[in-house]
Amino acid sequence: MREEILTRLYRWPWLKIVLFVVPALALLLVYLVIPLCMLVVMSFYRSTLFGIVPDFSWNNYLHFARNPMFPNLLLRSIRMALTVTAISLLVSYPFAYFLARATRRYKTALLILVMVPFWTSYLIRTMSWLPILGIKGVVNYSLMSLQIVSSPIEAFLFNEFSVILTLTHIYLPYMVIPIYLSLDRLDGRLLEAAGDLGANPARAFWHVTLPLSLPGVVGGIVMVFIAGFGAYVTPKLLGGSSGIMFGNVLADQYSGTFNWPFGAVLALIMIAVVFVLLTVASRVTRLDAVFGGRA
């Protein structure tokens, strides 16, 4: 019996592919493809006072387009997510560069320091900013003790600033790790070769290090942007009214106003934005290289 199975596997190599790939495909089908189809169908339904009625109507899409609040909120959420991504990138690249060149002992210690907050609950990491930025928080207390300000500053919390700050803090590892991995993989002899051919350290970085770490950079950008753009808990807890994001309005359609068809439209729009980003990213670099795939 066992012999026979092995013989068949040897005779039909594609059988192996089927065996390995089918479970994953089944999961994708059940948890992604079918729900996505349901979302598309739902987006054409009608929400009435008495519940959701199956229909084929563009009303939900028109509702989005005619009410300037929704497109504006979408653009603002994209802008906030881009800001979070940009700050993360500027902070992470030098750090990842240093990390990749550190000795093994420092490397392990620093990597743990990056990862430990990552394993802490998302909620705790968000809430931890309240006692830091609040009216009686650490920052205001310090500023007042040093007599830099006379009354506590309220502008730290419940606005765009606190949301961007917190999202940057939470998603920083998403940026550090892929950049670190691509820099760590970089062959040091290539930098020697660049120097040997007349490139000073700055030009060697520009012509060799940066292009070869691009998969990591793009991977970090994609992951931080997607996570930041879809943020829902952080703006809800720390955003106040001015720091609200697209994800909050989307969630309201399901848990607040029970307008699931319109929620489906908002969800599809979010997916479209992410899809556009992934398309652009795949033009810049091979996306499988982001996760260590080789040419």
Next chain:
Amino acid sequence: MSEFDLEFRGVSKHFGEVRAVDDVSFQVRRGEFLSLLGPSGCGKTTSLRMIAGFERPTAGEIFLGGRSVGDTPPYRRNVNTVFQHYALFPHKNVFDNVAFGLRMKRLAAAEIAGRVERMLALVELPGIARRFPNQLSGGQQQRVALARALINEPTVLLLDEPLGALDLKVRRRMQQELKRIHREVGVTFVYVTHDQEEALTMSDRIAVMNHGRVEQLDTSAAIYERPATRFVANFIGLTNLLPGVVERRDGSSVVVQLEGGMRVGAEAPSSAQAGAKVDVAVRPEKIRMTVDKPAPGAVSLEGTVAEVVYQGALTEYHVAPAAGPPVRVVAQNTGQTWEAERVPVGRRVYLSWPDGAALVLPADEAAGDDA
């Protein structure tokens, strides 16, 4: 300008307690092909890296084109390196790899294009400018690496075991290629290798290195025919070391009494005086082996064939003398059939060699230094 493109003056490099390079001095003439030859860990690659500027000497000075380069970083030195594993930029195609050095010098695009094309023609790789390194064979990558370095017209071209990763046939062809290119461009080559055959066939001169020191620096023929130390004699080719004692001196040669009582004449340095313990070094291919007893006076050694190793063009015999280690003798297989020609195991044979083919080496290094 100095007549020497490269000079080491008392250069040392220590890594912690390890003396990778230990007080090395030598000079390389313009257009010369110098090989640094030695086993791994002998300091040859460290020496090369110091010329390129990747390592800084712990002591001593390096001169390039007559100028000391102690504080010059690699990107300001007019030397270029062909790296052991090529180190081609994987994200750049062949053209951009070769053009890299010229772009760093900010030359005009038209001039770069022309020079890259000529360089690719020189290394016989036309028509692959748009390919990427991972689409090339090892030999092709090697040529691209060579073109990328040579295009900058370096004062000295450094080659770090450039053929090590290639299979034997490609390596042989690339050796010929490198010699041709060296003749055509006339640039000074410094070539690091652990392959003694490669060094012998390619170099004008060879520096044999061991434990961070240069044991001998001379032409290929001199290194092979007149090794200065036991290490050189053993490292370059096969050699027989026959232990014995100097009996008397006779001008530039001495008579040595071997273990077992036979006497042989050999070339000797002036330090070898009567009574000194020495080794007589004879190359296996210099030895003539005869079955019939030759004329008296010509015989150096008598022994019995202990082993016969067929090697195609050659046959290697191990001949056991009355005392001392077996002597290796190599004979050309010139006869019609090997079976008819070979001397069988157990046969009594007589060994002789021409005057001057045997060389006296101090029996051990320390004793030689004392004498």
